[in-house]
Ligand SMILES: O=P(O)(O)OC[C@H]1O[C@H](OP(=O)(O)OP(=O)(O)O)[C@H](O)[C@@H]1O
Ligand SMILES: O=C(O)c1cc(=O)[nH]c(=O)[nH]1
């Protein structure tokens with residue numbers, strides 16, 4: 001699947017939003033990828049995650065367990081795992097910190113890949129990897145549908161992305177005038193109370 005085909009899926013789903021958005025990291029951006037507009041459509045999700053699974057297999061070989069960060073990572077983690085014939089589990093925040101809950105386990109020797117939906121700064125992915133690191137198992141690497149950092153986010157492990165885009169994101173005190181002129185919305189979930 002080419003980058004353009006990946007973007008076309010987001011465009012066709014109405015998931016490529018333009019305006020003024022505050023991202024999970026607190027950075028401001030004129031673009032927001034509303035991944036849930038993809039994940040509400042199982043057929044579209046399948047197309048993207050099947051392609052991601054192929055990239056993962058090519059990069060890392062056989063995978064036993066996909067681990068994803070809730071909430072956004074759960075659907076693509078599951079669907080990617082389905083194509084990898086692997087298990088799909090997720091970490092979720094407890095007092096703000098990602099942990100494996102619900103009795104999920106990563107047995108010693110299990111080959112693990114972390115699957116995220118969108119990577120901006122990579123913080124959520126690094127936090128997810130840190131939670132996985134509390135358990136036995138071998139982390140082979142990470143994957144995401146879209147790396148919007150232009151390849152700059154450093155997860156500390158190899159990451160494959162279905163598309164790598166360099167989308168601008170600015171600290172609140174360094175907004176370009178065209179963004180300052182529009183009110184900001186915060187579509188992500190980090191910081192929301194359960
Ligand atoms: O690379 P980062 O700077 O961490 O940003 C990307 C993260 O932000 C979004 O999650 P969000 O925190 O909005 O929560 P959600 O998954 O519950 O939507 C997205 O799903 C990634 O996990
Ligand atoms: O950085 C984020 O919070 C973020 C960016 C984006 O484009 N989409 C998303 O769901 N989260």
Ligand SMILES: [Mg+2]
Pocket residue numbers: 069070071072073124
């Ligand atoms: Mg997320």
